[in-house]
Amino acid sequence: MTIKLGVPSKGRLMEKTFDWFGARGVTLARTGSDREYAGAVDGVTGVELVLLSAGEIPRELAAGRIHLGVTGIDLIREKLAAWDQRVEVMAELGFGFADLILAVPNCWVDVDTLDDLDAAAAAFRARHGFRLRIATKYHRLVREFLKQAGVADYQIVDSQGATEGTVKNETAEAIADITSSGETLRANHLKILSDGLILKSQACLLRARGADVSADEGRDLADLLDKLGL
């Protein structure tokens, strides 16, 4: 059997991952046609490349179906309960930087902190008859964060894309999303709360704590990690 390495199947995250491994003497490549999700590994033996959506890598790691995986730590922490018992961070890869933040409309000049958000939420609920809506796909991380801060009278509404547009479209009053430069936020007339940083994320190489490893696989895994300088 082989060590299975899960890598994002497309885009910059895939290219940067290939670069990171390449710089350490492990060549990852997609094979076949552009549309076929198959890959090859050179420079080490016994390692198989598994191309997956970045969002599925946490689940595959948790289930032990892949031994190693590359994805954003934001996805790991959102999708895996007790994440640090199920995966081990082997390396932070220095790309895919993104901050999960809480943002509100610029025109809310009275709201700069979570304390303001909480007060605005109470007044909003009294006025509109429903709890202030926060659009996000990071339900667990946002809920945990707001619970820690003691913010009440809000509700999370699911948004899997174009989250910054939800306020203008009046399907949410505030948003929680990842941002790297903040340009999309500014373009949509949103501002980040001064204490609204929920998580700083980047791409990480992770090891599944629960994956079965035979003696042969153990040697191949050790060789791979050695080559990667880990």
Add this chain to the structure above:
Amino acid sequence: MNPKVITTAAGIETLFQQAGAATVQAAILQPAETLLDLYGEDIRARAYVTSDPLRGEQMLRPDFTVPVVQMHMEQGAEPARYTYNGVVFRRQEDDATRANEYLQVGYEVFDRSNPAETDAEVFALIQNALVDAPVRATVGDIGILMAAVDGLNTSERRKSALRRHIWRPTRFRALLDRFAGRVETPAARQALIASDDPMAQAGPQIGLRSAAEVAERIDVLKSDASLPPISAVEVDLIEAILQVRETCPNALAQLRDIAVDVPSITGAVTRLGERFEALDARGVETSTLMFETSYGRTSMEYYDGFVFGFHATDHAGLSPIASGGRYDALTQRLGKGDAIPAVGGVIRPDLLIQLAGGAS
């Protein structure tokens, strides 16, 4: 399910029936909206949510209290005593060793006559049901802190902000510190209050929260900034109230002393004394029973008076074996204008069996 747990549950239910309770059932699927309205978004971390296209979001019942209150408010004659014996479902995010499905046997009393008596009735009944178990009880009373907040010498708006966060100690503390002038007002807020034209940098108006609502809040912040801080003496007294942690007679003596300086708690402390007397009369050993003013503040959100829990004496990490309290305000929230004093409690037979060494 372990047959011993089922037998134990049935035994407790019989005990509750003998105390005068009628057995009731509740649907497993509860409308999510009611629970979300009561508990807020946090309930999603604790309850399983499912849905269909017709009824929308449903929750697997996380407890019986809400459906039993609704049933009573719709059709119940007064006074009423109910018992139930069924499974509840609790989503677990952090600790896989905690059960996500377990039996609860409960006893709920809806009675307008004498709250001290009914508080004591529920507590004594549950204590008797647990008689051989290695558990220790703690009691508390959320009503004392509420009364203390009511009596603060400050604006109604500040008091209601504090009341709103009674069950979130961190935010409660932060608000109290701010109202007392113990922390500096954030620079952004100072600038906002000082600004002649706060909307200058607002940009386009987007979203449902209107410019008028923003302006209204700025007015509130301005008028709040002109108020004197809550005095250090008053804050210290709130602290003193929250720190009371003693056997019942000693706690009562301490709270009576504090009430000399905080007259607003006098009524709540008198009722506490009456409750202890009622407990004594039912054979509860209050001289050794522990009282904590803060008990239940983080975990028992809809309880607004008497609260209690029975914890295993040598399993610190185990959930309470039994818990309960008074929830008058909940009946008001669910009663659509109607309200009735209510108190109740539940026992977890699975934990009782676990403590007795009979876990499967």
